Amino acid sequence: xxxxxxxxxxxxxxxxxxxxxxxxxxxxxxxxxxxxxxxxxxxxxxxxxxxxxxxxxxxxxxxxxxxxxxxxxxxxxxxxxxxxxxxxxxxxxxxxxxxxxxxxxxxxxxxxxxxxxxxxxxxxxxxxxxxxxxxxxxxxxxxxxxxxxxxxxxxxxxxxxxxxxxxxxxxxxxxxxxxxxxxxxxxxxxxxxxxxxxxxxxxxxxxxxxxxxxxxxxxxxxxxxxxxxxxxxxxxxxxxxxxxxxxxxxxxxxxxxxxxxxxxxxxxxxxxxxxxxxxxxxxxxxxxxxxxxxxxxxxxxxxxxxxxxxxxxxxxxxxxxxxxxxxxxxxxxxxxxxxxxxxxxxxxxxxxxxxxxxxxxxxxxxxxxxxxxxxxxxxxxxxxxxxxxxxxxxxxxxxxxxxxxxxxxxxxxxxxxxxxxxxxxxxxxxxxxxxxxxxxxxxxxxxxxxxxxxxxxxxxxxxxxxxxxxxxxxxx
Amino acid sequence: xxxxxxxxxxxxxxxxxxxxxxxxxxxxxxxxxxxxxxxxxxxxxxxxxxxxxxxxxxxxxxxxxxxxxxxxxxxxxxxxxxxxxxxxxxxxxxxxxxxxxxxxxxxxxxxxxxxxxxxxxxxxxxxxxxxxxxxxxxxxxxxxxxxxxxxxxxxxxxxxxxxxxxxxxxxxxxxxxxxxxxxxxxxxxxxxxxxxxxxxxxxxxxxxxxxxxxxxxxxxxxxxxxxxxxxxxxxxxxxxxxxxxxxxxxxxxxxxxxxxxxxxxxxxxxxxxxxxxxxxxxxxxxxxxxxxxxxxxxxxxxxxxxxxxxxxxxxxxxxxxxxxxxxxxxxxxxxxxxxxxxxxxxxxxxxxxxxxxxxxxxxxxxxxxxxxxxxxxxxxxxxxxxxxxxxxxxxxxxxxxxxxxxxxxxxxxxxxxxxxxxxxxxxxxxxxxxxxxxxxxxxxxxxxxxxxxxxxxxxxxxxxxxxxxxxxxxxx
Numbered sequence: 040x041x042x043x044x045x046x047x048x049x050x051x052x053x054x055x056x057x058x059x060x061x062x063x064x065x066x067x068x069x070x071x072x073x074x075x076x077x078x079x080x081x082x083x084x085x086x087x088x089x090x091x092x093x094x095x096x097x098x099x100x101x102x103x104x105x106x107x108x109x110x111x112x113x114x115x116x117x118x119x120x121x122x123x124x125x126x127x128x129x130x131x132x133x134x135x136x137x138x139x140x141x142x143x144x145x146x147x148x149x150x151x152x153x154x155x156x157x158x159x160x161x162x163x164x165x166x167x168x169x170x171x172x173x174x175x176x177x178x179x180x181x182x183x184x185x186x187x188x189x190x191x192x193x194x195x196x197x198x199x200x201x202x203x204x205x206x207x208x209x210x211x212x213x214x215x216x217x218x219x220x221x222x223x224x225x226x227x228x229x230x231x232x233x234x235x236x237x238x239x240x241x242x243x244x245x246x247x248x249x250x251x252x253x254x255x256x257x258x259x260x261x262x263x264x265x266x267x268x269x270x271x272x273x274x275x276x277x278x279x280x281x282x283x284x285x286x287x288x289x290x291x292x293x294x295x296x297x298x299x300x301x302x303x304x305x306x307x308x309x310x311x312x313x314x315x316x317x318x319x320x321x322x323x324x325x326x327x328x329x330x331x332x333x334x335x336x337x338x339x340x341x342x343x344x345x346x347x348x349x350x351x352x353x354x355x356x357x358x359x360x361x362x363x364x365x366x367x368x369x370x371x372x373x374x375x376x377x378x379x380x381x382x383x384x385x386x387x388x389x390x391x392x393x394x395x396x397x398x399x400x401x402x403x404x405x406x407x408x409x410x411x412x413x414x415x416x417x418x419x420x421x422x423x424x425x426x427x428x429x430x431x432x433x434x435x436x437x438x439x440x441x442x443x444x445x446x447x448x449x450x451x452x453x454x455x456x457x458x459x460x461x462x463x464x465x466x467x468x469x470x471x472x473x474x475x476x477x478x479x480x481x482x483x484x485x486x487x488x489x490x491x492x493x494x495x496x497x498x499x500x501x502x503x504x505x506x507x508x509x510x511x512x513x514x515x
Numbered sequence: 516x517x518x519x520x521x522x523x524x525x526x527x528x529x530x531x532x533x534x535x536x537x538x539x540x541x542x543x544x545x546x547x548x549x550x551x552x553x554x555x556x557x558x559x560x561x562x563x564x565x566x567x568x569x570x571x572x573x574x575x576x577x578x579x580x581x582x583x584x585x586x587x588x589x590x591x592x593x594x595x596x597x598x599x600x601x602x603x604x605x606x607x608x609x610x611x612x613x614x615x616x617x618x619x620x621x622x623x624x625x626x627x628x629x630x631x632x633x634x635x636x637x638x639x640x641x642x643x644x645x646x647x648x649x650x651x652x653x654x655x656x657x658x659x660x661x662x663x664x665x666x667x668x669x670x671x672x673x674x675x676x677x678x679x680x681x682x683x684x685x686x687x688x689x690x691x692x693x694x695x696x697x698x699x700x701x702x703x704x705x706x707x708x709x710x711x712x713x714x715x716x717x718x719x720x721x722x723x724x725x726x727x728x729x730x731x732x733x734x735x736x737x738x739x740x741x742x743x744x745x746x747x748x749x750x751x752x753x754x755x756x757x758x759x760x761x762x763x764x765x766x767x768x769x770x771x772x773x774x775x776x777x778x779x780x781x782x783x784x785x786x787x788x789x790x791x792x793x794x795x796x797x798x799x800x801x802x803x804x805x806x807x808x809x810x811x812x813x814x815x816x817x818x819x820x821x822x823x824x825x826x827x828x829x830x831x832x833x834x835x836x837x838x839x840x841x842x843x844x845x846x847x848x849x850x851x852x853x854x855x856x857x858x859x860x861x862x863x864x865x866x867x868x869x870x871x872x873x874x875x876x877x878x879x880x881x882x883x884x885x886x887x888x889x890x891x892x893x894x895x896x897x898x899x900x901x902x903x904x905x906x907x908x909x910x911x912x913x914x915x916x917x918x919x920x921x922x923x924x925x926x927x928x929x930x931x932x933x934x935x936x937x938x939x940x941x942x943x944x945x946x947x948x949x950x951x952x953x954x955x956x957x958x959x960x961x962x963x964x965x966x967x968x969x970x971x972x973x974x975x976x977x978x979x980x981x982x983x984x985x986x987x988x989x990x991x
Contacts, residue, residue, distance in 0.1 A: 159881025206717045233967050239877040239912030241682045241948040243730050244963045246972045250726035254719050271774040298747040298818040300776045342774040401715040405635025436715030472717040487720045491709050496722045502978035
């Protein structure tokens with residue numbers, strides 16, 4: 040067996056090439072050449088985070104075809120004390136899925152597909168490597184809607200969305216990924232297959248172990264399969280863009296709108312964000328493009344037979360116009376118009392800003408207006424020419440910030456982070472609403488979690504992964 | 516300090532009186548006489564489980580007035596290695612909140628009340644000892660609905676509903692207690708106050724520690740406060756009872772009804788249950804009392820301004836009558852009629868059956884019909900005269916079973932349990948949908964959870980409570 044050779048090699052810490060050859064050999068001996076790609080042969084996409092340059096080349100790439108393959112990989116890595124990075128579709132924004140140096144990467148892409156769909160119970164059983172969009176399509180084909188949607192739907196994998204507890208634009212209606220997961224299977228650090236594939240909305244027989252693996256970014260176990268909840272199929276959506284004077288009035292609009300059962304999304308764009316995307320999204324007809332105010336994108340849809348989402352949306356907007364809550368409203372009269380509204384909100388245009396840094400924070404909905412003001416003031420005090428654009432889901436407390444400086448280096452990024460997170464900390468918010476901690480936010484975890492909390496996280500990490508082989512350097 | 520005396524006394528295992536005096540003295544020395552009740556003075560309600568005779572008298576009763584009181588109690592108990600039982604309203608059905616012998620009981624009843632309500636964010640911050648009904652009323656007064664409702668609302672406490680992850684009759688609409696909890700504060704076994712009082716729907720900054728304390732029945736920490744989610748206020752409910760030929764047709768009705776956004780509850784009563792409650796609930800006018808079939812209670816309500824829940828219910832029932840899915844339907848035309856329908860469903864009448872044993876199991880909705888048949892057949896094969904009544908929430912997979920035998924002793928209860936749970940195990944269901952494991956279901960945990968799962972539960976227990984002072988003998 041290769042164990043001894045590798046263990047000897049791993050003593051020489053500089054000799055990464057030696058490590059790499061030893062671990063490659065050990066993995067191939069255990070799993071066979073079909074499942075293991077040698078370091079030198081790994082395609083850069085397996086070590087490139089979203090929107091970034093290629094990072095550190097992993098020691099090896101394992102692409103399991105079965106749960107047993109995952110189990111054997113972990114058992115071997117544990118024997119060798121070899122760190123391992125579980126990897127989904129690599130669409131995360133906190134670098135949680137890429138190697139930092141000296142790790143084996145385990146990609147779930149070959150363990151994909153829908154295993155079964157139970158229409159009576161409204162559940163679907165899926166493998167970790169399945170892209171979100173495949174789950175959405177399977178749900179749709181069977182007369183259901185899947186509760187989570189996000190921009191990366193075609194690339195992100197269910198295992199990754201679970202490991203990062205993905206959020207997206209429907210959380211106010213259906214909750215985040217955690218609320219969709221009924222059952223889960225994960226492989227623990229020692230190779231144990233923990234199958235908790237509960238299929239019911241109610242199950243209180245002992246600890247709800249699946250919660251450990253949702254949102255812990257692969258640091259406590261590797262998600263292999265899940266039972267997901269499905270929702271009744273929604274009819275065609277009705278979409279509108281509203282113009283609102285200020286954040287307090289956005290709150291009044293939200294207070295009215297959230298009572299409407301048909302609401303699926305409620306997305307607010309601060310004035311500077313909306314002006315920017317209106318003028319930088321070619322080919323899109325933007326409602327009230329020149330106006331100064333908040334733009335709010337609202338989507339309604341209903342599963343009720345004979346229900347009329349457009350009527351519900353129009354009725355509420357009519358009341359709000361009359362009450363002076365909204366200054367103007369544009370209802371999408373075609374799919375194209377609705378898509379244009381969503382394109383503005385998705386705001387890909389801001390990716391072209393120089394040295395863009397994205398933030399993803401959350402605070403109670405009522406405090407987001409004050410937060411944005413204080414945050415922008417703090418940034419502008421330090422960098423008078425900063426571009427600072429706020430937009431987000433509002434109803435779930437989540438706001439994104441796109442920040443751009445003409446010049447940027449690592450020290451300035453850290454200063455930007457500390458400036459924003461200081462305001463978040465003062466206001467008792469979260470430094471990561473839906474993107475996770477990964478590597479990028481790890482230095483700032485203490486801005487948002489107490490010593491007692493971080494202490495208990497470490498207790499859990501030590502209990503589940505005493506040798507720290509699972510995604511080391513992430514979260515904690 | 517009393518530590519040494521107590522430690523010496525606790526060596527003599529028969530000498531409970533001695534233990535009791537020593538622990539009383541230690542607690543009074545630490546906390547003062549106001550917070551501590553001596554064993555001999557404890558009112559039996561603190562050691563009496565719901566619907567049972569008084570059980571074992573605790574060594575002492577502590578009733579903290581603050582989080583610090585809870586922390587000091589636990590720190591002391593840990594030093595003394597003194598087991599402690601956290602206690603809410605004692606309405607649980609698995610004996611999770613009563614002492615087994617040799618424990619101190621910690622009742623949260625004095626740490627009660629609403630701390631704050633954030634209307635913009637739709638959250639309420641409450642103390643563990645607050646009765647559920649107080650939370651519901653506070654929500655209502657502020658223009659909201661609380662998502663969980665259950666029969667014991669006036670007595671059960673929020674801390675207990677969180678510790679047991681209570682379910683109830685609205686889970687198909689709003690989820691169980693876990694889905695209502697945004698933030699949580701718990702005191703750990705060593706007295707550490709773990710305050711994770713998140714107030715947002717989205718927060719992915721590190722592990723979601725609150726999940727550890729939801730549904731773990733006080734074995735990993737003691738819940739002191741929570742931030743709960745509120746929902747837009749529902750208008751007046753519309754209620755109907757339907758007569759349906761068989762379980763397959765109940766499934767067809769559910770398939771139609773679940774798409775209706777207004778549905779809050781969907782409760783099915785098997786024919787023998789419905790016949791029994793119709794003839795044993797005096798003063799209640801039961802629709803189709805003599806008929807043979809499933810009775811399904813449906814409640815609809817909506818928060819949409821101008822929305823018409825009654826119209827939505829009637830429209831769907833009209834379609835179902837036309838499609839031959841339901842044989843008959845009775846719409847409640849007064850609050851009194853609706854209450855009567857709920858009284859039948861709550862089925863308090865069956866409590867009068869001799870030696871009633873209650874079960875609370877879950878299986879995927881589509882399999883509950885087959886389960887009930889197999890379960891009843893298994894019971895009847897052993898006890899031909901058994902009374903065996905099925906009813907439950909269906910849409911969330913939860914069915915309750917009331918079982919009655921003319922004669923019963925402990926060995927027979929165990930045989931009943933094993934008979935029912937063998938069928939649950941064969942069909943891969945849960946032996947506890949919403950009541951928890953407590954003491955009563957602890958011997959059967961392995962019928963529903965694997966060795967790997969129970970192993971990981973033990974790892975968590977050891978990591979969080981190495982001296983096993985928190986609610987010992989419960990769950991694991």
